[in-house]
Amino acid sequence: MRRSGCQTYAQIIVDILNEQVDKVFTYAVPEGMELTSGMRVLVPFGPRRVVGMVIGLTEETDVPRERLRSVLSALDDMPVVLPELMQLAAYLRTACHSTMAAALRCILPYQVRSGRVRPLSRLAVRLTQEAETALGRCARSKKQQELIERIAPWPEGVRIGHIEMEGALQAARALEKKGLAEVFPMEVRRTPYANLEGELDAYALTDAQQAAVARIRDSLDGEMQSFLLHGVTGSGKTEVYLHAVRECLLRGKGAILLVPEISLTPQMVGWFRARFGDHAAVLHSGLSQGEKYDEWRRVREGEARVVIGARSAVFAPVESLGLIILDEEHEQTYQSETHPCYDAREVARERCRLQRATLVLGSATPSIDTYARTLRGHNVLLEMRQRVAGRPLPEVEIVDMRQEIILGNRSMFSRALHAAIEETLLAGQQVVLFHNRRGHSSFVKCRACGYTVHCPHCDVTMTYHAVDDTLKCHYCGAEMALPRACPQCASPYIRKFGVGTQQVEEKLKQEFPAVTVVRMDIDTTKGKDEMVKLLTSFRKGEAQVLIGTQMIAKGHDFPNVTLVGVIAADMTLNLPDYRSEERTFQLLTQVEGRAGRGVHPGRVIVQTYEPEHYAIAMAATQDYRAFYEQEIMRRRRRLYPPYTIMMRILFSGKEASDVRAAAELMEMEINDWFTRDKRRRDQVIQVHAMEAPLGRIRDEYRYQVFIKMYAKGSEEALDYIEGAAEGAQAKAVRIEAEINPASFM
Ligand code: ADP
Numbered sequence: 001m002r003r004s005g006c007q008t009y010a011q012i013i014v015d016i017l018n019e020q021v022d023k024v025f026t027y028a029v030p031e032g033m034e035l036t037s038g039m040r041v042l043v044p045f046g047p048r049r050v051v052g053m054v055i056g057l058t059e060e061t062d063v064p065r066e067r068l069r070s071v072l073s074a075l076d077d078m079p080v081v082l083p084e085l086m087q088l089a090a091y092l093r094t095a096c097h098s099t100m101a102a103a104l105r106c107i108l109p110y111q112v113r114s115g116r117v118r119p120l121s122r123l124a125v126r127l128t129q130e131a132e133t134a135l136g137r138c139a140r141s142k143k144q145q146e147l148i149e150r151i152a153p154w155p156e157g158v159r160i161g162h163i164e165m166e167g168a169l170q171a172a173r174a175l176e177k178k179g180l181a182e183v184f185p186m187e188v189r190r191t192p193y194a195n196l197e198g199e200l201d202a203y204a205l206t207d208a209q210q211a212a213v214a215r216i217r218d219s220l221d222g223e224m225q226s227f228l229l230h231g232v233t234g235s236g237k238t239e240v241y242l243h244a245v246r247e248c249l250l251r252g253k254g255a256i257l258l259v260p261e262i263s264l265t266p267q268m269v270g271w272f273r274a275r276f277g278d279h280a281a282v283l284h285s286g287l288s289q290g291e292k293y294d295e296w297r298r299v300r301e302g303e304a305r306v307v308i309g310a311r312s313a314v315f316a317p318v319e320s321l322g323l324i325i326l327d328e329e330h331e332q333t334y335q336s337e338t339h340p341c342y343d344a345r346e347v348a349r350e351r352c353r354l355q356r357a358t359l360v361l362g363s364a365t366p367s368i369d370t371y372a373r374t375l376r377g378h379n380v381l382l383e384m385r386q387r388v389a390g391r392p393l394p395e396v397e398i399v400d401m402r403q404e405i406i407l408g409n410r411s412m413f414s415r416a417l418h419a420a421i422e423e424t425l426l427a428g429q430q431v432v433l434f435h436n437r438r439g440h441s442s443f444v445k446c447r448a449c450g451y452t453v454h455c456p457h458c459d460v461t462m463t464y465h466a467v468d469d470t471l472k473c474h475y476c477g478a479e480m481a482l483p484r485a486c487p488q489c490a491s492p493y494i495r496k497f498g499v500g501t502q503q504v505e506e507k508l509k510q511e512f513p514a515v516t517v518v519r520m521d522i523d524t525t526k527g528k529d530e531m532v533k534l535l536t537s538f539r540k541g542e543a544q545v546l547i548g549t550q551m552i553a554k555g556h557d558f559p560n561v562t563l564v565g566v567i568a569a570d571m572t573l574n575l576p577d578y579r580s581e582e583r584t585f586q587l588l589t590q591v592e593g594r595a596g597r598g599v600h601p602g603r604v605i606v607q608t609y610e611p612e613h614y615a616i617a618m619a620a621t622q623d624y625r626a627f628y629e630q631e632i633m634r635r636r637r638r639l640y641p642p643y644t645i646m647m648r649i650l651f652s653g654k655e656a657s658d659v660r661a662a663a664e665l666m667e668m669e670i671n672d673w674f675t676r677d678k679r680r681r682d683q684v685i686q687v688h689a690m691e692a693p694l695g696r697i698r699d700e701y702r703y704q705v706f707i708k709m710y711a712k713g714s715e716e717a718l719d720y721i722e723g724a725a726e727g728a729q730a731k732a733v734r735i736e737a738e739i740n741p742a743s744f745m
């Protein structure tokens with residue numbers, strides 16, 4: 001149906017997180033209201049007024065006039081969502097089975113959603129045409145004279161914020177009154193990057209670094225490509241990133257560097273700022289609301305064209321994006337755990353495709369998945385096999401703890417580690433001790449009857465914390481006093497088992513009474529600043545030993561650390577997860593990589609009860625390729641991803657019987673669907689309902705349906721299962737479907 005006149009209609013997504021309204025609504029745009037795609041508006045919706053997002057404008061509509069309502073007002077003067085990000089929202093909606101409203105919320109940070117975004121202009125000042133002739137006649141203050149001198153060379157105007165002079169605005173206003181100057185909103189212009197040279201030339205790049213930069217440069221100039229930069233720890237990947245970013249800026253394009261949240265230390269941000277000055281913006285969860293908003297604005301307005309940030313910075317509103325880099329691509333933090341559950345790696349890949357940008361994934365220990373894809377030709381492989389400046393990889397010694405016990409050493413430190421700590425401390429160098437379990441002891445057990453203290457609300461053992469002499473649940477935070485006698489048999493032989501970081505610290509201090517220690521785990525780093533404080537103090541040499549969980553494994557550069565000790569390398573090996581081997585290898589390789597990054601060579605001692613395990617042995621030689629070959633063979637043989645897809649539908653609720661019944665019903669339905677034709681029967685490997693390994697958390701019972709199928713051709717089945725899980729939602733039982741879930745617990 002054609003409409004007369006120049007009436008326009010806006011296609012609008014309303015900001016309501018409900019499947020039923022996950023569609024495009026049409027509204028009339030009142031005369032005189034200027035709207036473009038990507039702006040937020042206020043619209044009537046039923047009896048309410050809600051916020052909506054304009055996703056398109058048309059001249060005609062099929063909606064009958066009597067049903068058509070009008071936009072009430074515009075909330076922005078400029079689009080807050082760039083066209084490419086609008087497309088990315090549509091991608092998120094499909095890929096994460098979310099609504100468009102939820103996808104848009106993901107893209108637009110809360111701080112921005114709650115504020116108003118103004119156009120791309122800033123107040124500027126320039127001298128008027130008349131100024132030259134009038135200057136002789138007009139009296140003016142010292143400030144005003146100073147301002148005139150500063151702006152005289154720039155006839156097109158200077159942004160007031162860029163004039164380094166106090167009271168510049170007042171002076172400009174005063175000159176304006178006298179007709180000498182003009183204050184006006186000037187469109188923000190891109191600043192040229194002429195001053196970037198020099199700042200980057202701190203090092204001569206190694207051949208491998210040069211080669212990598214050259215390949216990325218070619219991609220920036222030509223057809224967009226994606227890369228996997230696989231470089232051993234200490235091979236200088238950061239320097240490659242910085243050069244790639246600079247190349248990108250020199251071509252007039254913007255760049256995003258994603259890092260795991262934990263790497264966003266002031267040190268990293270400092271380098272970035274030093275290299276790119278005001279062109280760099282930082283986006284991470286440690287910023288205040290105001291800071292986040294300001295940084296986002298600087299990016300949106302084109303003032304900052306390089307963004308460094310954690311996962312969600314993949315949505316940063318960088319226009320004409322040329323490059324996305326993902327450092328430590330194997331990190332699990334790139335997977336969002338809140339809805340929509342996106343994987344930043346996948347979003348980055350899609351965004352690069354949409355904006356014709358180059359993608360660089362970097363790691364010393366790429367995920368098996370990414371490496372397998374790279375070998376299949378999805379990424380170009382760039383390798384850096386050596387450390388910079390001829391520094392050797394650390395020398396790794398594996399100590400068999402079974403032998404220690406046989407020889408009568410009951411300490412948690414082997415003789416080798418004890419001696420090495422002693423030597424290192426004597427030489428005035430620093431030690432890192434890695435132990436991936438926090439707390440003091442992981443469980444408390446009665447020696448007489450075998451009773452173990454469990455959380456009253458969850459199916460996990462309570463962890464002993466020596467600091468406040470309490471038992472804590474690491475899942476729900478419940479606390480209780482340490483029982484003095486067994487609650488079951490009243491025997492006094494109740495003992496602590498399982499070593500945590502607190503106990504490592506305690507025992508270290510027993511064996512080396514004068515030692516100074518910094519401990520880093522969730523318990524000592526509750527505030528954002530705590531972590532930074534501890535790291536800085538250790539880097540400055542204020543403590544001799546750093547003890548920590550996986551928090552200390554990645555990214556940090558401690559030049560004076562020459563000894564790394566791993567207390568129990570097999571600890572992460574025996575978790576019920578097909579990725580345990582991969583995670584153990586990655587963790588060990590990264591931890592070992594902390595040694596010998598300065599001028600002194602490094603040494604690593606790995607204690608384990610399974611010295612022959614390939615993940616441990618190959619991490620010791622830092623041989624990623626050998627590990628990959630072995631691991632991928634195991635995955636193929638055992639039918640694990642990437643050959644298959646594992647899916648789990650988690651059911652949780654207060655009534656165990658409801659939860660169980662819902663899971664069993666779902667198991668039947670899915671089984672039924674899979675047996676309906678031969679193709680489906682060939683697709684599926686297993687459908688199985690069972691209690692989750694963690695059968696109860698926070699008093700909620702947990703059941704799961706576990707599904708395994710061949711990866712090839714699985715789209716239809718995945719769609720069906722996700723639909724079925726969605727459809728089965730009930731009041732008493734919560735249902736969550738996850739593909740290759742981050743945890744199987
Ligand atoms: P990676 O991330 O690959 O483990 P880094 O980027 O942290 O390695 O670099 C390791 C160390 O080497 C850093 O201290 C860095 O400043 C230094 N470095 C990087 N490139 C060079 C180079 N070309 N010559 C000398 N030192 C370098």
Ligand code: ZN
Binds near residue numbers: 447450486
């Ligand atoms: Zn007992």
Ligand code: ZN
Binds near residue numbers: 455458477478698
């Ligand atoms: Zn609990």
